[in-house]
Amino acid sequence: MALTALDIYKLLPKTNCKDCGFPTCLAFAMQMAAGKAGIDKCPPASEEAKAALGAASAPPLPRIVVGTGDRAVTLGDEVVLFRHEKTFYHPTAIAISVSDALGDEALEERLRSISALSFERVGQILAVDMVAVRFDSGDPARFAKTASASLARCGKPLLLSGTCAALAAAIREVGASRPLLRPPPGETAAGAALAAAEKLPLAVSARGIEGLAAALAAARAAGATELVADPKPADAAVAVADSIFIRRLAIVHRAQEIAYPTAFDLGQGFPRPFEAACLLLSKYASLLVLDTADPAEIFPLLTLRQNLFTDPQRPIQVDPGIYPIGKISPSSPVLITTNFSLTYFTVRSDVEAAKTPAYLLIAECDGMSVLTAWAAGKFTSESIAALLAESGISGKVDHRTLILPGMVARLSGKIEELSQWRVLVGPQESSALPSYLRRLPPAAFVPVHG
Amino acid sequence: MTVPLPKQAYPGRILPVTLPAGPGGTPVTVGGQNALSLAPEGEKPNAAAIGMEVRTGGGDLPPALAKAFECRATDPVSLAGACANDWGAQFLFLSLDGCHPDGGGQPVEEGARIVHEVLAAVSCPVIVGGCGEEETDAKLFPAVAESAGRPVFLSYADEKNYRLVGGAALAYGHGVVAWSPIDINMAKQANLLLSDLGVPPERILIDPLTGGLGYGLEYTYSIVERIRLAGLSGDAMLARPVLCHLGDAWKAREAVDASETSWGDAVLRGRRWEETTGWACLAAGADLLVFRHPGNVEAFREAAWR
Numbered sequence A: 001m002a003l004t005a006l007d008i009y010k011l012l013p014k015t016n017c018k019d020c021g022f023p024t025c026l027a028f029a030m031q032m033a034a035g036k037a038g039i040d041k042c043p044p045a046s047e048e049a050k051a052a053l054g055a056a057s058a059p060p061l062p063r064i065v066v067g068t069g070d071r072a073v074t075l076g077d078e079v080v081l082f083r084h085e086k087t088f089y090h091p092t093a094i095a096i097s098v099s100d101a102l103g104d105e106a107l108e109e110r111l112r113s114i115s116a117l118s119f120e121r122v123g124q125i126l127a128v129d130m131v132a133v134r135f136d137s138g139d140p141a142r143f144a145k146t147a148s149a150s151l152a153r154c155g156k157p158l159l160l161s162g163t164c165a166a167l168a169a170a171i172r173e174v175g176a177s178r179p180l181l182r183p184p185p186g187e188t189a190a191g192a193a194l195a196a197a198e199k200l201p202l203a204v205s206a207r208g209i210e211g212l213a214a215a216l217a218a219a220r221a222a223g224a225t226e227l228v229a230d231p232k233p234a235d236a237a238v239a240v241a242d243s244i245f246i247r248r249l250a251i252v253h254r255a256q257e258i259a260y261p262t263a264f265d266l267g268q269g270f271p272r273p274f275e276a277a278c279l280l281l282s283k284y285a286s287l288l289v290l291d292t293a294d295p296a297e298i299f300p301l302l303t304l305r306q307n308l309f310t311d312p313q314r315p316i317q318v319d320p321g322i323y324p325i326g327k328i329s330p331s332s333p334v335l336i337t338t339n340f341s342l343t344y345f346t347v348r349s350d351v352e353a354a355k356t357p358a359y360l361l362i363a364e365c366d367g368m369s370v371l372t373a374w375a376a377g378k379f380t381s382e383s384i385a386a387l388l389a390e391s392g393i394s395g396k397v398d399h400r401t402l403i404l405p406g407m408v409a410r411l412s413g414k415i416e417e418l419s420q421w422r423v424l425v426g427p428q429e430s431s432a433l434p435s436y437l438r439r440l441p442p443a444a445f446v447p448v449h450g
Numbered sequence B: 001m002t003v004p005l006p007k008q009a010y011p012g013r014i015l016p017v018t019l020p021a022g023p024g025g026t027p028v029t030v031g032g033q034n035a036l037s038l039a040p041e042g043e044k045p046n047a048a049a050i051g052m053e054v055r056t057g058g059g060d061l062p063p064a065l066a067k068a069f070e071c072r073a074t075d076p077v078s079l080a081g082a083c084a085n086d087w088g089a090q091f092l093f094l095s096l097d098g099c100h101p102d103g104g105g106q107p108v109e110e111g112a113r114i115v116h117e118v119l120a121a122v123s124c125p126v127i128v129g130g131c132g133e134e135e136t137d138a139k140l141f142p143a144v145a146e147s148a149g150r151p152v153f154l155s156y157a158d159e160k161n162y163r164l165v166g167g168a169a170l171a172y173g174h175g176v177v178a179w180s181p182i183d184i185n186m187a188k189q190a191n192l193l194l195s196d197l198g199v200p201p202e203r204i205l206i207d208p209l210t211g212g213l214g215y216g217l218e219y220t221y222s223i224v225e226r227i228r229l230a231g232l233s234g235d236a237m238l239a240r241p242v243l244c245h246l247g248d249a250w251k252a253r254e255a256v257d258a259s260e261t262s263w264g265d266a267v268l269r270g271r272r273w274e275e276t277t278g279w280a281c282l283a284a285g286a287d288l289l290v291f292r293h294p295g296n297v298e299a300f301r302e303a304a305w306r
């Protein structure tokens, strides 16, 4: 069980010396109980207290890194059950499977389609994270060859699923890339010894939480330390229940014996894999293995992941400023919008589709959409007038005409009053911008003098 | 080794709400649980209900829906029949968007007539949605409330129009969907206002506004979780079933655009876009889900454990 603030307080020096940066020992104990501070911040603590509380201040869900370099994937290291309590930090990794029984051409084609699973949304690249190599051929040498081809072709960290003999062969080829090893349930101890010797992370598979706890203990006994837990559920319902319970055991109960990042293999005939993937993305899975490489299925899954792993306190946003689009000139139209990434990229792509070079002026609105920012008082006549005066846009164009989002038409009069600019109210939806911009007479953007 | 099963008990319980059916039809009861969705704990007497949206307005159908509807797309009455009788919808959400000034501008009487016909054609429960234009809805709801031959739910009542919609519902024995824009305080406020007006609690559903996948779903996801946690902790005004209308999923370019070939087949992608939105809402705690794609109704109904 997790220690309460009072349990922790009892072990602290109780001198309120403030070295930890908190006014009292009790305040510090409360931070520790919430997982937000560690005993290392209290220098006067006794050795017994450090020993007893060191474990309590470890992250409730350990952090496991698979792969190396920029493409390395972090699993686990989460602190809350609900994203509104803080945020989720490490997006569920998605691994697409490759069978080592594929012929050379089919393998090449499969790896090509996995590499192609990359999409741009609101300025972020969404891509699958790993390749899961399955040992179907019965030939360890072939497994090793498939693993190295996967690594070379996709450049993504590997999940290696196979017998210990196959894993050992593959490690000789790709061990330096820090793959995640996944031996079959019957070979947990041998797999753990291999992982320990090679200092590699290990996925331990066993059915159900009880079975898993025993298998994880066996893996630890064999020396493996970087563990991932796979409860081998039979269907989506069991999978999501296991996932919820493991996360609760980690975060609420601090049950270290089972507190590991989770992995679920939704391939090889797992019933209703798409449904299971959506539910497990929503509910805590650290790693999913999928057999599908169909972009029509992967794109929505990656978008769900992007949504849920966005910090609720900080929407995805772009820097405020002046964004030229196309071959701009001093007579190009000036449009204004907010710095919410979704808004910016939507408007930007519609302006691009219009093929009319233009300046897009982005206002600082804490990453809120046009109407939300207006309702929150962040996108006002005053702030827009100030931006027109201070952004430097008047040095870039020789006209003084601003196109305002149709949703905030009501701001136009006041902006004209507060600035030197004339305001044209644009369409409500930026998708109407192409026809709107085409219809605008060039006279709208004649230079002003004096 | 034994690991304790980390079951969680909550002091509160979600109020059961029944959507009444027509003669020979099956009413839909949702709510009644005292636990979060998906965790195998507590009592969950009613699975989430799966409904379908039928629209009276025209407009181009996304490729995925054009394929699934085939020739039934244009006529709301026969589409309603297909949803209820062939595709397994447990309830219908009839959107009178055809009455919107920009969506065809059907007269209010025409909207009320379609409601009447649909209610005659299907026996499942029906939620009737307004057109979204304030002035038109102010006439539409009373007309629908009066002419509907049997009890329905009216969607929606918010801070501004609750007197009108709540009043119309009370006068003719209908239920009300209380709407708020992704804000837990406003959700609570809408429920309080309807209660003060005298609408019985077992005739109110919460619609927290559902942002589609990629377009605000994360805000909805967290608001539904917070509403549910508040309800289970004992806040009676929020201990009510939540309805997620997945219509916004179809507004995403990613759900409809067939020109981006690197995104995969638009027919499958559109369906998955809505389905993904639906599973996330279910995971967050939704009790009623409104789909447009028949295949998704089937997928969710088969997941009987939900």
Ligand code: B12
Pocket (backbone or CB within 6 Å): A315, A335, A336, A337, A338, A340, A342, A343, A346, A347, A367, A368, A369, A370, A371, A372, A373, A374, A375, A376, A403, A404, A405, A406, A407, A425, A426, A427, A428, A429, A430, A431, A433, B181, B182, B183, B209, B211, B215, B216, B219
């Ligand atoms: C998600 C959301 C939120 C999120 C925030 C999202 C964000 N980062 O901004 C949260 C939940 C935090 C939120 C909060 C609030 N919200 Co809010 N929110 C929404 C929601 C559902 C979607 C907004 C969105 O993401 N739109 C997508 C983006 C791309 O749209 P957009 O920026 O407007 O851009 C479009 C157009 O404006 C146009 N456009 C944009 N730029 C330009 C530029 C030019 C030149 C042109 C021509 C066109 C153009 O094209 C774009 C694409 O169509 C809307 C309802 C809705 N369905 O629109 C309500 C909505 C905007 N919110 C509203 C309100 C009232 C609020 C709150 C005050 C209270 C509340 N919770 O509801 C708070 C305010 C925030 C605060 N005080 O902190 C109201 C605004 C009411 C009004 N009519 O003004 C809305 C309309 C809901 C409603 N119907 O009541 N909100």
Ligand code: SF4
Pocket (backbone or CB within 6 Å): A012, A013, A014, A015, A016, A017, A018, A019, A020, A021, A022, A023, A024, A025, A026, A028, A029, A041, A042, A043, A044, A045
């Ligand atoms: S540093 Fe330790 S002893 Fe000093 S106030 Fe903080 S908790 Fe108390």
